[in-house]
Amino acid sequence: MSANYKNWVPNGMITALTAGTAILGAGTAALMCAKMSPKLKMALVGTAGAGTLACGAMTAWSIYAHCKFSYNGNRQLSKAIVEGTAKYITLPEGGIGLDVGCGSGALTIACAKRNPQGRMVGIDRWGMEYASFSQQLCEDNSDSEGVQNTEFHQGDACKLDYPDEYFDAVTSNYVYHNITGVNKQELLRETMRVLKKGGTFAIHDIMSKARYGDMQQFISELYNEGYEVVELIDTTNGMFMSKGEAKVLGLSGSSLLVGRK
Structure with missing residues (x-):
């Protein structure tokens, strides 16, 4: 299956x-x-x-x-974004990565495939607005892909149930823009909180100024705090999609925040 x-x-x-x-x-x-x-x-x-x-x-x-x-269609935009984001996640031997808002498990599983030497944890609240997504679906998809180095749990992106510097990598894909009433840079901070020093991160979302504020200032702050590498990549310049396609799909401002702590 x-x-x-x-x-x-x-x-x-x-x-x-x-x-x-x-x-x-x-x-x-x-x-x-x-x-x-x-x-x-x-x-x-x-x-x-x-x-x-x-x-x-x-x-x-x-x-x-x-x-x-559609994952089965000709364009397969979701698959391109998931696999393109997973490329930035690297786990050490025995390392653990976190995927925030894992949905159906696609990014968690893609990262786990690329890092068989470690394991990935996917968390989500699996709300009513995405009723067809569930923990069981994620586990079934992982089994279907023959991937054994994953686990899935209920979780809240606003308050992660993990201690500081717990994970070797953190990732997320098109999650934070859906969380209303919360400062998006604070959500990023909460995700970065659980990342170990030297760990990698790749967070893809609609990071427009209206939603996220001044991201260049945010990047400067991370560098001042000692982050080794921080880069904001526009993914609507042909990397994942064209600007025209992004506009029609409501994804203008899509960017990938990647680097190493």
Whole structure:
């Protein structure tokens, strides 16, 4: 059985949007045939028609994005991002790495494959908004890939249940921008807290200034604290995707923060 890493745009979303578009379209057609005052009909048809167009546009986008992110499709953007991020994670013999917000286990497993001399721990809260993602799914995917050096646990990115300098590597992919009401640089700090001196890190997210603030200042602060290497890489310049593709998918500002503590 092959691994099932799911899709960042779930089938349920596409089904719901398609149904919504059909219902709104049928409603618009019914209103056009209904007997009522011309002014009221115009207002109702206009409103229902606008809703149909909006829902239809969202349906089209979700299908487009689903195809882009599919692990089995032609583009396989999710796979490219996961494998491209995993390349920056290095574990020493017997080392342990942490993947924050592991979802379906894709990045955890990719890092574990590249580092058979160590093991990877994936944590996630597996919330209702991603109901098809679970600890069991991660474990099943790891088994399907024949990877034995992984483990998965419930966890909170805002307050990691690990002591300072516990892991030899830390990583994350498109997680922190989803956490509302929390300073993103503080989330990065919490992740870096559990990284050992000399450990590697690779964190990929939408690190726009509006979300993350001044990342160049953040990098300067890390250097001042003794970090050996810190680099912020724009992944929309052809590394993982083009700027145009990123804009359409809502991923503008995607960057990879990599380095060594």
